[in-house]
Amino acid sequence: MTPNPYLWLVPLFPLAGAAINGFFGRQSSKKAISTVALVFCGAAFALALFLTAGFSSVSAPYYCDFAHWLRSGSFQVDFSFYLDQLSLVMLLVVTGVGFLIHIYSVGYMWDDDGYYRFMSYLNLFMFFMLTLVLAKNYLVMFIGWEGVGLASYLLIGFWFTKDSAAAAGKKAFIVNRIGDFGFLIALFLIIKHFGSLDFTRVFAAVQPMSPETGGAGLLTAIGLLLMVGAAGKSAQIPLYVWLPDAMEGPTPVSALIHAATMVTAGVYMVARSSVIFERAPMAMMVVAIIGTLTALFAATIGIAQTDIKKVLAYSTVSQLGYMFMACGVGAFSAGIFHLMTHAFFKGLLFLAAGSVIHGVGGEQDMRKMGGLRLYMPWTFATMTVATFAIAGFWPLAGFFSKDEILWMAYSSPHGSWVFWLIGVITAFITSFYMFRLWFMTFFGDYRGASAHDGHASRAGAPAPHGHEHGHGEPHESPWVMLGPLVILAVLSFVGGWVGIHHNFENFLAPVFHGAGRGRAVLLTGEEAAKIFEMEHLEWSFTGISVAAALLGLLLAWQLYMKRPQLPQRIAASLGGIYRAVADKYYIDELYAVLFVKPVVDGSTTILWHGVDQEVIDATVNNSASAARHVSDNVRHMQSGNLRSYAGWVAAGGAVVIAYMVWMGVTH
Amino acid sequence: MVPLSYYLVLSGILFGCGVLGFLIKRNIITIFMSIELMLNGVNLSFVAFAAHWHALSGQVFVFFVMVVAAAEAAVGLAIIIAVYRTRETLNVDQVNLLKL
Numbered sequence: 001m002t003p004n005p006y007l008w009l010v011p012l013f014p015l016a017g018a019a020i021n022g023f024f025g026r027q028s029s030k031k032a033i034s035t036v037a038l039v040f041c042g043a044a045f046a047l048a049l050f051l052t053a054g055f056s057s058v059s060a061p062y063y064c065d066f067a068h069w070l071r072s073g074s075f076q077v078d079f080s081f082y083l084d085q086l087s088l089v090m091l092l093v094v095t096g097v098g099f100l101i102h103i104y105s106v107g108y109m110w111d112d113d114g115y116y117r118f119m120s121y122l123n124l125f126m127f128f129m130l131t132l133v134l135a136k137n138y139l140v141m142f143i144g145w146e147g148v149g150l151a152s153y154l155l156i157g158f159w160f161t162k163d164s165a166a167a168a169g170k171k172a173f174i175v176n177r178i179g180d181f182g183f184l185i186a187l188f189l190i191i192k193h194f195g196s197l198d199f200t201r202v203f204a205a206v207q208p209m210s211p212e213t214g215g216a217g218l219l220t221a222i223g224l225l226l227m228v229g230a231a232g233k234s235a236q237i238p239l240y241v242w243l244p245d246a247m248e249g250p251t252p253v254s255a256l257i258h259a260a261t262m263v264t265a266g267v268y269m270v271a272r273s274s275v276i277f278e279r280a281p282m283a284m285m286v287v288a289i290i291g292t293l294t295a296l297f298a299a300t301i302g303i304a305q306t307d308i309k310k311v312l313a314y315s316t317v318s319q320l321g322y323m324f325m326a327c328g329v330g331a332f333s334a335g336i337f338h339l340m341t342h343a344f345f346k347g348l349l350f351l352a353a354g355s356v357i358h359g360v361g362g363e364q365d366m367r368k369m370g371g372l373r374l375y376m377p378w379t380f381a382t383m384t385v386a387t388f389a390i391a392g393f394w395p396l397a398g399f400f401s402k403d404e405i406l407w408m409a410y411s412s413p414h415g416s417w418v419f420w421l422i423g424v425i426t427a428f429i430t431s432f433y434m435f436r437l438w439f440m441t442f443f444g445d446y447r448g449a450s451a452h453d454g455h456a457s458r459a460g461a462p463a464p465h466g467h468e469h470g471h472g473e474p475h476e477s478p479w480v481m482l483g484p485l486v487i488l489a490v491l492s493f494v495g496g497w498v499g500i501h502h503n504f505e506n507f508l509a510p511v512f513h514g515a516g517r518g519r520a521v522l523l524t525g526e527e528a529a530k531i532f533e534m535e536h537l538e539w540s541f542t543g544i545s546v547a548a549a550l551l552g553l554l555l556a557w558q559l560y561m562k563r564p565q566l567p568q569r570i571a572a573s574l575g576g577i578y579r580a581v582a583d584k585y586y587i588d589e590l591y592a593v594l595f596v597k598p599v600v601d602g603s604t605t606i607l608w609h610g611v612d613q614e615v616i617d618a619t620v621n622n623s624a625s626a627a628r629h630v631s632d633n634v635r636h637m638q639s640g641n642l643r644s645y646a647g648w649v650a651a652g653g654a655v656v657i658a659y660m661v662w663m664g665v666t667h
Numbered sequence: 668m669v670p671l672s673y674y675l676v677l678s679g680i681l682f683g684c685g686v687l688g689f690l691i692k693r694n695i696i697t698i699f700m701s702i703e704l705m706l707n708g709v710n711l712s713f714v715a716f717a718a719h720w721h722a723l724s725g726q727v728f729v730f731f732v733m734v735v736a737a738a739e740a741a742v743g744l745a746i747i748i749a750v751y752r753t754r755e756t757l758n759v760d761q762v763n764l765l766k767l
Contacts, residue, residue: 642759643690650686 025116179232223283234266251354288328295321431552
């Protein structure tokens with residue numbers, strides 16, 4: 001443990017930017033707003049690079065006690081920050097990708113009326129996300145956790161005049177509440193049994209426990225509850241429903257929050273709690289099963305979507321499933337590795353999709369795109385890199401991380417061939433729907449409505465920007481948007497190379513005691529021998545996963561390039577199944593019937609009409625009207641007639657005297 | 668020797684007549700007289716008690732009441748005359764406004 005005095009500055013920079021833009025942005029020029037947003041976000045990135053330069057695995061982890069917070073008896077929670085190998089990776093991803101997306105947003109959101117608001121929210125998001133990844137205890141992490149939820153809500157509902165956007169924001173917030181409920185209960189359990197929320201102290205207390213002996217039930221409960229929280233934030237079954245709707249937000253938001261960073265917070269949290277999960281095999285198994293099912297489930301929905309952002313949204317859910325699958329089989333570093341490469345290529349995919357949407361004037365339906373490679377070559381080139389990366393082609397980033405996950409899913413002591421098989425099938429589906437998107441968008445002929453201005457914007461979407469050109473033909477985006485695309489494309493290309501020879505895994509090994517260096521502690525000799533024996537299988541497994549990706553490419557090419565009529569015929573012949581997939585298996589409708597409707601009906605009849613109207617309102621209203629009736633009768637005493645008053649006085653006097661006399665008589 | 672209770676009963680009757688007159692009469696001078704009647708009913712009980720207990724304080728108190736009543740009569744009659752000059756009536760029910 002080494003103290004580091006600069007750590008607290010990292011989240012504070014974006015907070016300052018958010019405050020300046022939030023309070024003064026309305027009066028400022030757009031140039032000033034952009035400068036503030038970029039400088040403060042860039043400062044956080046620069047500081048992250050500075051911290052990286054000074055990072056040494058020997059003196060890690062670094063920490064910074066910024067201020068006291070709660071002191072209650074022996075229980076104490078401080079505002080303290082923590083930097084180890086895991087948070088360093090997250091820090092670089094968040095600030096790096098975040099900074100690029102800030103730059104991109106300058107171009108994408110320039111013509112929006114709420115520009116200052118948008119930039120302020122983005123900076124605010126960066127503050128909370130950095131708080132989350134740099135937290136030294138669960139409570140500070142929880143601040144960031146809730147804060148990114150808030151920022152997500154604000155940005156999804158950024159175009160709040162549009163009903164669907166406002167509803168999507170609410171949905172995201174409410175679904176996240178369910179997850180946060182689980183997270184909170186887990187924190188209460190941790191406080192109750194370990195008396196602290198500090199990572200180092202909790203993990204030190206958990207360390208001596210073994211899965212077999214006492215504490216297993218407790219750790220399983222904590223693990224499962226943490227997973228509930230992670231499932232909410234990272235959009236896993238059964239709480240994934242908010243993420244596709246979150247695409248109502250501006251595209252840079254989808255890239256930053258709903259692809260690259262925030263939704264991976266759940267994976268980060270599970271990886272951070274790896275000490276707990278490793279001692280709770282049941283919880284690990286649940287994590288793996290949820291992850292695997294989500295990966296497959298979301299991927300199948302992705303096949304039939306026609307909205308370019310919805311495809312990417314389901315793809316994100318599916319890729320997050322991969323990460324949880326990795327965590328669930330104990331390969332935390334593989335999960336974090338995929339988190340990092342995913343941040344590159346999925347951020348790039350969203351930004352490129354944003355560039356496409358921008359270029360065709362706000363259209364998001366892929367059926368109305370096509371042939372765009374001729375109009376926007378840079379977007380096409382970068383999107384190609386990202387598509388091949390996510391599909392898992394060598395030597396791009398996605399290949400290394402996905403291959404690592406699939407291999408670990410099979411070979412890890414917690415793994416099984418079932419996870420691997422579903423993973424490979426998902427890889428095939430992923431490859432298929434990504435190339436479907438790629439072919440539909442960039443190849444063939446342009447199918448969009450052309451050559452009349454303002455055909456474009458769906459209500460609220462970025463207005464066709466008011467430069468000199470109209471919006472007849474699709475056009476390439478400005479360089480302020482293309483720059484980040486190119487940088488992310490390079491990262492999507494080379495980002496996976498850090499995983500060669502298990503470099504990445506070894507780098508993270510000090511954090512994950514169960515993997516890498518510390519693995520031997522938890523493995524019996526038999527299991528270790530099994531791993532050694534299977535090592536030679538790895539190459540054939542790699543071959544299979546690449547073959548799956550290639551198969552997806554070929555199938556997409558066959559269906560959407562060579563015989564473009566075929567998909568519709570297949571869809572028609574599948575009938576009900578196709579409709580079910582296209583309508584997302586009616587999960588939203590199911591939830592509406594199972595949860596939303598009972599809550600709404602119960603609230604309406606019992607809480608609103610029953611409790612509120614019949615009890616609370618009735619008490620207040622009836623006491624008021626009772627007072628009025630009594631007063632109405634009593635006011636006749638005050639007639640204004642002087643002698644009647646005198647009469648009352650005399651009567652009162654008579655009563656008093658009579659009382660006195662009567663008392664005198666009785667005593 | 669007349670017993671105390673006779674005085675008190677007479678005093679009560681006088682006071683009751685005063686109250687009754689105050690409540691039912693409309694002429695302002697009659698009302699004034701009723702007030703005097705009530706005061707004197709009370710005065711009677713004061714002196715009766717004073718005689719009965721051989722204490723002078725009751726009689727002293729009666730002097731005070733008489734002085735106040737005299738002053739009140741002087742001021743009150745002046746007001747009545749002023750009222751009669753402006754309103755040309757002594758009916759209290761028609762003199763229910765402070766301002767014309």
